[in-house]
Each structure stands twice: as structure tokens, then as C-alpha cells.
Amino acid sequence: xxxxxxxxxxxxxxxxxxxxxxxxxxxxxxxxxxxxxxxxxxxxxxxxxxxxxxxxxxxxxxxxxxxxxxxxxxxxxxxxxxxxxxxxxxxxxxxxxxxxxxxxxxxxxxxxxxxxxxxxxxxxxxxxxxxxxxxxxxxxxxxxxxxxxxxxxxxxxxxxxxxxxxxxxxxxxxxxxxxxxxxxxxxxxxxxxxxxxxxxxxxxxxxxxxxxxxxxxxxxxxxxxxxxxxxxxxxxxx
Numbered sequence: 001x002x003x004x005x006x007x008x009x010x011x012x013x014x015x016x017x018x019x020x021x022x023x024x025x026x027x028x029x030x031x032x033x034x035x036x037x038x039x040x041x042x043x044x045x046x047x048x049x050x051x052x053x054x055x056x057x058x059x060x061x062x063x064x065x066x067x068x069x070x071x072x073x074x075x076x077x078x079x080x081x082x083x084x085x086x087x088x089x090x091x092x093x094x095x096x097x098x099x100x101x102x103x104x105x106x107x108x109x110x111x112x113x114x115x116x117x118x119x120x121x122x123x124x125x126x127x128x129x130x131x132x133x134x135x136x137x138x139x140x141x142x143x144x145x146x147x148x149x150x151x152x153x154x155x156x157x158x159x160x161x162x163x164x165x166x167x168x169x170x171x172x173x174x175x176x177x178x179x180x181x182x183x184x185x186x187x188x189x190x191x192x193x194x195x196x197x198x199x200x201x202x203x204x205x206x207x208x209x210x211x212x213x214x215x216x217x218x219x220x221x222x223x224x225x226x227x228x229x230x231x232x233x234x235x236x237x238x
Contacts, residue, residue, distance in 0.1 A: 018051030041080035140211030
């Protein structure tokens, strides 16, 4: 069961989601000496970064990676890395950042990224990443997992290439459900009235044809949804 956190404004949402991140960071560092956190693109880096920078967090122990990434040069403005760099990485002394290699073939870039992720956990075939920060598109996609796409059923690869994304650019790499649902803590951040209808479908809709975001169900971890009043406007009142 997902934990829902609803806020009247973005500032309150930011404060609480960053408090959770700080808590999980402290717990992970105490447990195994580092904190692995996956960032998504879109509006998420801009929303959470100011709150992260105001927390007392040992960023030197952070290992940052990307839940999905566009297959473009890392200097390209379409790169998720660039968005996170601008809003967060340039202002925090992060221990390690895992960036895709866009100079090799797309399939090889996905394999290389998966291999380097596993290396943080001594080559564990299915590492349990500490936290994923996830967004959701108006179509219900998350990471680069889109409705009705074959990658929704991928089971053998933890990081997969996609060359036919319905949203440009077409070529990307993305985490898949086996590693997403092995995470210790998945955190969605969704704001704005444009997300109200799809949020209702994901959290309260028919379960026979799950949208990609609704398929995020950590087997042994936590699932949190941080939303504002506008995004939550169609949800049942509890």
C-alpha cells in the first residue's frame, strides 16, 4: 500500500519529501556506508533540490544515478544529467555520479550502465537501491517506461535501451521493473492540475490494465506519493 502525502503548496511538499530523503540517507550510510539515490528528469530536480541543499546531509557518501536518461551528449539540454547538475550537483559535493556513456551504441550504453550500477553492490545480480525519485507523465509513464510498450514486460535486464520512445528524444536508457521494484524506497513527486486525472487512475483506477507508474510496487520496500492539492483534486477524500 502506497503512503500518500498531500500538501497545499510546493514549499511544504518540498520540505517533507526532503526530510524523508535525509532520513533514508542517514539510515543507509549508517547501515552500509553510502546512499544510492536515483534521480528522474522533468520538473523533479527543480522541485526537490533547494530542500535537499538546506538539509544536514553528508553528500560525500551519496552515489547518484539516473532512473532513465536520454541518449544524447551529456552537455545536451535534453539530458537529465544536465537538469540535475544545474539544480543540485553543481551546489553539492556528491561522492559519485553515474553518467551514461553516449559515445557507445545504445544497447551497449544500457549494458554498461547496468554493470556499473551492480558494481556498487559487489556485482549483485539484483541490487536493492536505497531510493528512487520518480516522476509521472500525463500519460502515466515513469522513467522511460511508456503505456503499452514492450519494456513493461522486460524481466532479464535491469537497465534497458529504448529506441522508439513516444516522447522525444526517441533513444533512451531506463531502469526496468525488476530493479525498480527491488528498491528500498520509491518516492513519486507529482504536482499540478494536469496530473489529477492520471493520478486518480494510478492510485484508484482499474487494476486490470495498470499504467506504468501503477506498476511500481517495491516487493520489500516503501512506496510514497508526494502530491499537491491540485494533483490530488480528483482523489477520494479519506
